[in-house]
Amino acid sequence: MMLFLVPQFVVAETADSLRQKIEEANIQKQKLQEEQIKLQKGLDILNNQGKTLQGTVKSLDATRKKLETDIKVTKSKINGAELNIKSLENSMTEKERDIDTHQKAISMSIQKLASYDSKSMIADLLTYKKISEVWHDRSALGDLQDGLGEEIAFLRATKNALEIERDKKEKTKKELQNFNTELGGQKKVVEVTQANQTALLIQTKNKEAEYQKMLSENIANQKKFESDLFNFESQLKLVLDPNLIPEASPAVLAWPLEKIRVTQMFGATVDAKRLYTSQSHSGVDFAASVGSAVLSVKDGVVTGSGNTDLSKSCKSYGRWLLVRHDNGLSSFYSHLSNSLVTVGQKVSTGQIIGYSGGAIGGNGSGYSTGPHLHFGLYVTQAVSVELYSNSINCKNVYIPISKAGPAGYLDPLAYLPAL
Structure with missing residues (x-):
């Protein structure tokens, strides 16, 4: 009996731990998203100001800070997705074990029903000393049939639940893959933004007149x-x-x-x-x-x-x-x-x-x-x-x-x- 209870206890403990970690990850993500919104509002104000070298440099600085927060948000999404996958895998393991238990119970019930079906009423009368024992045995047969029906219903429900969790796991894995792609892209943008700021200061020699000249050239090139x-x-x-x-x-x-x-x-x-x-x-x-x-x-x-x-x-x-x-x-x-x-x-x-x-x-x-x-x-x-x-x-x-x-x-x- 102890051998059967220990694995269940371990899985339950892991599930509780994962639930707590998922909750903590969601709280952290929410805080980061609030910071993300705050930084974006400040960045929008800077971007709406007149085009000057100083303003552009400030905007690039603010952009980089906001992008770094974007990266933190994406990392928190990755962490949450990984925890959800682990939680689903634990739940799926439990359901697979339940399915095995139901299948064994159904198999035993079918074997017992087969043995009942192989005996006739006359054979039962000859086997038992009292007629009441025959009716009791036949009543047990009815209970066995009812139990078999319940086991089959449980098996179907567990299999359906397992299939839903498998689909959810695959969806979460795809989301995780997208988050990782997004993370790589965001890191690249941070690098590009830093390089752009350096290049801008070099090209303009950190002078407003040179910046305005570049601005005019871009408008002319556009035309x-x-x-x-x-x-x-x-x-x-x-x-x-x-x-x-x-x-x-x-x-x-x-x-x-x-x-x-x-x-x-x-x-x-x-x-x-x-x-x-x-x-x-x-x-x-x-x-x-x-x-x-x-x-x-x-x-x-x-x-x-x-x-x-x-x-x-x-x-x-x-x-x-x-x-x-x-x-x-x-x-x-x-x-x-x-x-x-x-x-x-x-x-x-x-x-x-x-x-x-x-x-x-x-x-x-x-x-x-x-x-x-x-x-x-x-x-x-x-x-x-x-x-x-x-x-x-x-x-x-x-x-x-x-x-x-x-x-x-x-x-x-x-x-x-x-x-």
Whole structure:
């Protein structure tokens, strides 16, 4: 009897210990998330101030602190997932033992029923001295049948519960894998942010005048790139099949960020007329501090990725991703500080595919003059990732090209959830 009780006691003790650790991990995660929110609010204030060298350096410092807290939050999620997996494994072990016990009990009951079935009533009358003993034995048979039914019911319930826990374990393992990928990406963004700050101070010689000069150059480069691309794409005359373009409707796509604030709309806006020779903005800009998680807006496949900053003469999208969806749309994400996916990889709605960037002078920022996410939407039949050979400054880089000219671009807000 003691041999049977000891394992149960040990497992129960481990389960209690794990429950306590899970509770402590959740409390720690909550505290870190509160700190995360506080740091983000301070960072938003800095990012909304006028563009100065001192302000940008302060923003980068605050960004790094916030990213370090992001890493702590992710680590706490990893710890919680690992503890949940251990707890599920313990519970599954108990259920597997219960299943074995039920199966043995059912087997014994079936054997007893078989022995009863092999004897006739006449045989029982000849075996027992009293008729009352025969009825008692037959009553025991009924009890045995009832007990067998209960054991079978318990077995089914335990097997169902075990299957649910197996599914939950697999889901938690997948979450753990995603958390580890996220952690690696966040660490990379911290490294990039530190390198960007160092590079910015070197390039500007820590002088405000040099910073303002860089800012002006980025705006000029932005106008030049957009003008050249607009003129080039306007010469392309692919005729689109309207049947392959989904009807504009809210929530066809999910948001590309957890927190949404639009800073520039699509099309011929006041800012577009000021910034672009084409007088039209090809996407939507969202406010996003460096390192904000960028999410896939729908299930799809990554069909393009690149970083135009790798060509020193090219000031363009910076680090970008293109995802093809099965509804005739392709989503575009640019000015990223880091990307987590590769061409050919399948992605799901809400999956973290990269991290926002855009800090001036940062690797992957392109011509951006401040942290944000540029989100674009193409008609899939129109877009093609090609070497931009017609360009002078960007002839050695690959970017998405609309073979249908301006008609290949769609207003993302027509397909995203209502603001």
